[in-house]
Amino acid sequence: MAAADDAGWSSAAKAVLARADARLARRYDAGVPADRLVLLRARAVDAQVRAAWHRCFPADAAQAPAPLSLFAVGGYGRGELFPHSDIDLLVLAETTAQRRFESALARFVALLWDAGLEASHAVRSPQQCSEAAADLSVLTALMEARPLVADAAAAASLREAIAPARVWPPEAYFEAKCEEQRQRHARFGDTSDNLEPNLKDGPGGLRDLHVLGWLALRSFGVHALDRLVALGRLGWDEAAALERERRALCRLRYGLHLVAGRREERLRFDYQKLLAERLGYVDDGKALAVEQMMQGFYRSAAVVRRIGDRLLQRFEEHFAGVAAPEPIDAHFERRGGYLATRVPGWLGQDPAHIFALFLQWAADPDLRGLHSQTARELAQELPQIPAYEEAPPSLRAAFMALLRGPQPVRTLERMARAGVLGRWITAFQRVSGRMQFDLFHVFTVDQHTLAVLRNLEGFASGQPDPRFSTAHQVWPSLRKPELLLLAGLFHDIGKGRGGDHSELGAVDARAFCEAHALSEPDTALVEWLVRKHLLMSVTAQKQDITDPAVIHRFAAEVGDRQRLDALYLLTCADIAGTSPKLWNSWKDRLLADLHAATRLALRRGLGQPVAVAERIAENREAARALLHAEGCDAGTIEAVFARMPEENFLRSRADQIAWQANALREAAPxxxxxxxxxxxxxxxxxxxxxxxxxxxxxxxxxxxxxxxxxxxxxxxxxxxxxxxxxxxxxxxxxxxxxxxxxxxxxxxxxxxxxxxxxxxxxxxxxxxxxxxxxxxxxxxxxxxxxxxxxxxxxxxxxxxxxxxxxxxxxxxxxxxxxxxxxxxxxxxxxxxxxxxxxxxxxxxxxxxxxxxxxxxxxxxxxxxxx
Missing domain, CATH: 3.30.70.260 (ACT domain)
Structure with missing residues (x-):
C-alpha cells in the first residue's frame, strides 16, 4: 500500500510541477525577466522536495525528528533553476544516522525521480564534507548550500566544515579557480564568438559570472557581486553592466531550455531560429532575426569577459598586495606589470590621451595588460571619443601613428576589445558581434576581421609559416604595410547593410583614408583592395588559371605589381581567417600559382600576352630539366612525354608533369x-x-x-x-x-x-x-x-x-x-x-x-x- 501511495504522490507532484513550468513558460513569453523565473521555479521545486522529505521523515510530536538535514547545493542552492536543470542535494547527517535511515533516504530520492526531478544527492557528515571539499568542484557546490529542511545549528555546522581555515584558503581557491577557468575557456578556443556557443560554460557565459561570485564569496564573504562595490573592489557601473548581461544571458538560457525541450546549454543551429522567433526578433532586410539575437549574445559575452578580467586582476592584487608603482614618464606607470595612468581622470581630459595610452602599451611588449583601474577609466571615457569624421586632424594623425607604430595589429585588436575602435569607426561597431547564419563564416565579422589582421601580422614577421608557401616572401615588397592593414580592417565592414559589402566597404575606406590625409594613390590602393578583395579567390577557385587567357584578364584587372602583392596577401589572410577548416594546401598552391603567373604577365607587359604554345613549351622544358636532374636520359623523357596529351603540358605544373612522367616510366606502353x-x-x-x-x-x-x-x-x-x-x-x-x-x-x-x-x-x-x-x-x-x-x-x-x-x-x-x-x-x-x-x-x-x-x-x- 505504501508503494502505491508513493506512486500516487509522485504522479501528483509531477503534475503540479508541470503546471508550474507551463505557467512560467507563459510568463517568459510575456516578457517576465528570466532571472525572476529561475527563482520562482526553484521555489516550486522546493515545495515538492520538502513534501517528499516530510513524507519519508515525518516530524510529529510522537517521535523525535530524524537527525538529518537537507540542503540545496550548487545552482539549486543559489536559487537558480532553469526549465530542465537538475537539482543537487546534500543530506547532512552523522554516519550512524546515515546507516539507520538508509532505506528512507533511498525512498526519498526515488520519490523525486518519479516526480520528474533529476536529483543528484550526497549524504555526508560534517567531517565527510570537509574531506570531500578537497575537490574544488565539491567545495564550490557546498559554498552555495541553502537550507531546505535544516536548523541554524546544522547550517553553522556545514559552514564550519568547509571554512577556509579547514579547506581551500581564499588565495589557493582563487588560483585554482582561475586555472580551471583558463582550461575551460581553452576547450572553446578561448573565444565566445563560436557559431554554436555554450551559454553556460563558454567564455563570457554564465559560468564566468558564477566564478566571480564564488571568488567574492570565498575571498570576502559576500553573496552578491554588487556587495563588492562598498568594498572598493568593483565600480557601480561595472556591477550594473554585469547584472545587465547576467539577465540577458539568463533569458537566452531559459529560452533555450524551452525550445530544446530538455537540458541544453549549447545554442545549436537546431534551436537558434526557434529561440529568435520566441524572443520576438524579426528579419529586417539587413539582418536575419537569428543574427540579431546572436549579436546580442556576443556583445553580452564580450562585456562579461572584459569586466571579469578587471575583477580577477583586483582579486590578484588583494592576495599579492598592491605593487609599488614604477614610473614610466609623466603620465604612465607600471603597477604589478600592468600599465596604469599616474593621475586619475587624465584619460578624460583629452581623447588624444586615450590614443597615447595605446601607443605606450604597444611600446612595451612585456606589459601584462592595462591595470584594472585604468581599464575601468577607459570604459567610462568611451563616450568622449569622437567618430573620426568629427575628430580634429591632430587626433586623426594620432590614430595613424598607432597604425604605423610598433605592434599595430595588436593595438587594433586591443582597441577593438576595449570598444575604442568601434567609437572611432562607427561602421566597425555595427559589425561587432555580428554573426552570419551560415557554415562558411565561423566567426563574427569583427572577430574575423581581427583574425585577418593577425594573419597579416604573421606575414610581416618574416618567419615562414607552413600554411603559406610564399606570403612571407611577398610581404617585404609592400611599400606601405599600413595600407594593407587598413584594407584588412575595412574589407568586410560593409556587411549587414543590405547591399554589396565590397562596394559599401570601399566607399567607407575611401572616406576614412581621405579624412586621415592619405595621398590619392594610397587612398586609391586601399579602396581598390576593399572593392576587389574577393577577386583573386574567385578567379583561383572558379576559373582555370592554367589558361593564359585567364591570367591575362586577371592581370589586366589588377594592373600593377603593388596591387597584385597586396591582393595576394589579403586573399590568403582572408580565407585563412574565415574558418580554421577552410584554408588548405590546395588553396595555398592555387593562390601562389595565380600570383606567380600574374607577376610574370605583368613583367612581360599586358600588350604581350602569353600564347598557349609558349606556355606549353615552357612547362615541357621545365619538366624536362627536373627529370634530367633525376638522372633520366633524353630518349626516355621524350618517349614518356609522347604518352601524355599535349594539353597536359598546358594544364599541369612542371613538378606535376615530372611526377606523372616517372609514374608512366615504370609501366609499359x-x-x-x-x-x-x-x-x-x-x-x-x-x-x-x-x-x-x-x-x-x-x-x-x-x-x-x-x-x-x-x-x-x-x-x-x-x-x-x-x-x-x-x-x-x-x-x-x-x-x-x-x-x-x-x-x-x-x-x-x-x-x-x-x-x-x-x-x-x-x-x-x-x-x-x-x-x-x-x-x-x-x-x-x-x-x-x-x-x-x-x-x-x-x-x-x-x-x-x-x-x-x-x-x-x-x-x-x-x-x-x-x-x-x-x-x-x-x-x-x-x-x-x-x-x-x-x-x-x-x-x-x-x-x-x-x-x-x-x-x-x-x-x-x-x-x-x-
Missing part, C-alpha cells in the same frame, strides 16, 4: 597507370595528386570519382584529358574528408586501381544520410548551362554534402556524357561546382539532352531523398 602522391613538402592530410591513365571505357570518370568518395576523399579538382591511342589521362586533386584518416598514397592508388580493373558499371555512389546541421542551411539548387567549343559548361550551386560529386558523376554516366574538367569549390554549406561535359563526339549538349540532364541532376541534388 598501354599498361594502366594509377598513381598518387602527397603534395611536395606535405603529408597526405594536406591533399593528394592522383593520376589515372588507362584505356577509355564508358563511365570510367564516374567510377573513379565514386571510388575516391568511398575511400573518404573529397575531389577538389578533376581534369579529364584524352590520351593517345584511345586512353584517358585523368588527374585529380583530392583531400581527406577526415584529416586524421588520410590514406597512404600508395595504398590509395592500389585500391583505386583494383576497383577500376573490375566491373565499373556496378559501382554506385555510397548511400549516406545528410549531416544534421545541413538541414538548417539549405541552398536551393541552381543549374546554368553554357555551350563552349568542345562541350557544355555546367555551373552548379547547391547544398554541399558528402558524396555530392559522386552523385553528379553517376548522373552524367547514366546520360552517356563525357567529363573533361571539374572544379569543385565549397563555401561552408554552399557548393559551387563547374563541370565541362560533352556528348560522345565532344560536342555541346543538344537542347533535349540538356533538359533531361537538368531534371536528373535536380533529382540527385535533393538531399532529403537520400
Amino acid at each position: 598501354g599498361q594502366a597507370v594509377v598513381a598518387a602522391r602527397a603534395m611536395p613538402g606535405r603529408d597526405g592530410r594536406d591533399g593528394l595528386d592522383v593520376l589515372v591513365h588507362m584505356p577509355d571505357r564508358d563511365g570510367l570518370f564516374a567510377a573513379i570519382v565514386i571510388t575516391l568518395d568511398r575511400l573518404g576523399m573529397s575531389v577538389l579538382q578533376a581534369r579529364a584529358l584524352d590520351g593517345p591511342d584511345g586512353t584517358i589521362f585523368d588527374t585529380f586533386h583530392v583531400l581527406p574528408a577526415e584529416q586524421r584518416q588520410a590514406p597512404e598514397p600508395a595504398l590509395l592508388a592500389t585500391t583505386l586501381a583494383r576497383a577500376l580493373a573490375g566491373d565499373i558499371a556496378r559501382l554506385r555512389p555510397a548511400r549516406r544520410s545528410q549531416p544534421q546541421h545541413l538541414r538548417h542551411f539549405r541552398v536551393p539548387p541552381q543549374l546554368d548551362f553554357t555551350d563552349l567549343d568542345g562541350g557544355t559548361r555546367i555551373e552548379l550551386v547547391c547544398t554541399d554534402r558528402p558524396g555530392l560529386l559522386a552523385d553528379v558523376a553517376h548522373v552524367l554516366r547514366e546520360h552517356g556524357l563525357r567529363v573533361h574538367d571539374a572544379r569543385i569549390a565549397t563555401f561552408g554549406e554552399r557548393a559551387e561546382d563547374l563541370l565541362l561535359v560533352s556528348d560522345a563526339h565532344n560536342h555541346p549538349l543538344a537542347p533535349d539532352r540538356r533538359d533531361a540532364l537538368r531534371a536528373a541532376l535536380l533529382a540527385a541534388l535533393d538531399g532529403d531523398k537520400r
Whole structure:
C-alpha cells in the first residue's frame, strides 16, 4: 500500500510541477525577466522536495525528528533553476544516522525521480564534507548550500566544515579557480564568438559570472557581486553592466531550455531560429532575426569577459598586495606589470590621451595588460571619443601613428576589445558581434576581421609559416604595410547593410583614408583592395588559371605589381581567417600559382600576352630539366612525354608533369597507370595528386570519382584529358574528408586501381544520410548551362554534402556524357561546382539532352531523398 501511495504522490507532484513550468513558460513569453523565473521555479521545486522529505521523515510530536538535514547545493542552492536543470542535494547527517535511515533516504530520492526531478544527492557528515571539499568542484557546490529542511545549528555546522581555515584558503581557491577557468575557456578556443556557443560554460557565459561570485564569496564573504562595490573592489557601473548581461544571458538560457525541450546549454543551429522567433526578433532586410539575437549574445559575452578580467586582476592584487608603482614618464606607470595612468581622470581630459595610452602599451611588449583601474577609466571615457569624421586632424594623425607604430595589429585588436575602435569607426561597431547564419563564416565579422589582421601580422614577421608557401616572401615588397592593414580592417565592414559589402566597404575606406590625409594613390590602393578583395579567390577557385587567357584578364584587372602583392596577401589572410577548416594546401598552391603567373604577365607587359604554345613549351622544358636532374636520359623523357596529351603540358605544373612522367616510366606502353602522391613538402592530410591513365571505357570518370568518395576523399579538382591511342589521362586533386584518416598514397592508388580493373558499371555512389546541421542551411539548387567549343559548361550551386560529386558523376554516366574538367569549390554549406561535359563526339549538349540532364541532376541534388 505504501508503494502505491508513493506512486500516487509522485504522479501528483509531477503534475503540479508541470503546471508550474507551463505557467512560467507563459510568463517568459510575456516578457517576465528570466532571472525572476529561475527563482520562482526553484521555489516550486522546493515545495515538492520538502513534501517528499516530510513524507519519508515525518516530524510529529510522537517521535523525535530524524537527525538529518537537507540542503540545496550548487545552482539549486543559489536559487537558480532553469526549465530542465537538475537539482543537487546534500543530506547532512552523522554516519550512524546515515546507516539507520538508509532505506528512507533511498525512498526519498526515488520519490523525486518519479516526480520528474533529476536529483543528484550526497549524504555526508560534517567531517565527510570537509574531506570531500578537497575537490574544488565539491567545495564550490557546498559554498552555495541553502537550507531546505535544516536548523541554524546544522547550517553553522556545514559552514564550519568547509571554512577556509579547514579547506581551500581564499588565495589557493582563487588560483585554482582561475586555472580551471583558463582550461575551460581553452576547450572553446578561448573565444565566445563560436557559431554554436555554450551559454553556460563558454567564455563570457554564465559560468564566468558564477566564478566571480564564488571568488567574492570565498575571498570576502559576500553573496552578491554588487556587495563588492562598498568594498572598493568593483565600480557601480561595472556591477550594473554585469547584472545587465547576467539577465540577458539568463533569458537566452531559459529560452533555450524551452525550445530544446530538455537540458541544453549549447545554442545549436537546431534551436537558434526557434529561440529568435520566441524572443520576438524579426528579419529586417539587413539582418536575419537569428543574427540579431546572436549579436546580442556576443556583445553580452564580450562585456562579461572584459569586466571579469578587471575583477580577477583586483582579486590578484588583494592576495599579492598592491605593487609599488614604477614610473614610466609623466603620465604612465607600471603597477604589478600592468600599465596604469599616474593621475586619475587624465584619460578624460583629452581623447588624444586615450590614443597615447595605446601607443605606450604597444611600446612595451612585456606589459601584462592595462591595470584594472585604468581599464575601468577607459570604459567610462568611451563616450568622449569622437567618430573620426568629427575628430580634429591632430587626433586623426594620432590614430595613424598607432597604425604605423610598433605592434599595430595588436593595438587594433586591443582597441577593438576595449570598444575604442568601434567609437572611432562607427561602421566597425555595427559589425561587432555580428554573426552570419551560415557554415562558411565561423566567426563574427569583427572577430574575423581581427583574425585577418593577425594573419597579416604573421606575414610581416618574416618567419615562414607552413600554411603559406610564399606570403612571407611577398610581404617585404609592400611599400606601405599600413595600407594593407587598413584594407584588412575595412574589407568586410560593409556587411549587414543590405547591399554589396565590397562596394559599401570601399566607399567607407575611401572616406576614412581621405579624412586621415592619405595621398590619392594610397587612398586609391586601399579602396581598390576593399572593392576587389574577393577577386583573386574567385578567379583561383572558379576559373582555370592554367589558361593564359585567364591570367591575362586577371592581370589586366589588377594592373600593377603593388596591387597584385597586396591582393595576394589579403586573399590568403582572408580565407585563412574565415574558418580554421577552410584554408588548405590546395588553396595555398592555387593562390601562389595565380600570383606567380600574374607577376610574370605583368613583367612581360599586358600588350604581350602569353600564347598557349609558349606556355606549353615552357612547362615541357621545365619538366624536362627536373627529370634530367633525376638522372633520366633524353630518349626516355621524350618517349614518356609522347604518352601524355599535349594539353597536359598546358594544364599541369612542371613538378606535376615530372611526377606523372616517372609514374608512366615504370609501366609499359598501354599498361594502366594509377598513381598518387602527397603534395611536395606535405603529408597526405594536406591533399593528394592522383593520376589515372588507362584505356577509355564508358563511365570510367564516374567510377573513379565514386571510388575516391568511398575511400573518404573529397575531389577538389578533376581534369579529364584524352590520351593517345584511345586512353584517358585523368588527374585529380583530392583531400581527406577526415584529416586524421588520410590514406597512404600508395595504398590509395592500389585500391583505386583494383576497383577500376573490375566491373565499373556496378559501382554506385555510397548511400549516406545528410549531416544534421545541413538541414538548417539549405541552398536551393541552381543549374546554368553554357555551350563552349568542345562541350557544355555546367555551373552548379547547391547544398554541399558528402558524396555530392559522386552523385553528379553517376548522373552524367547514366546520360552517356563525357567529363573533361571539374572544379569543385565549397563555401561552408554552399557548393559551387563547374563541370565541362560533352556528348560522345565532344560536342555541346543538344537542347533535349540538356533538359533531361537538368531534371536528373535536380533529382540527385535533393538531399532529403537520400
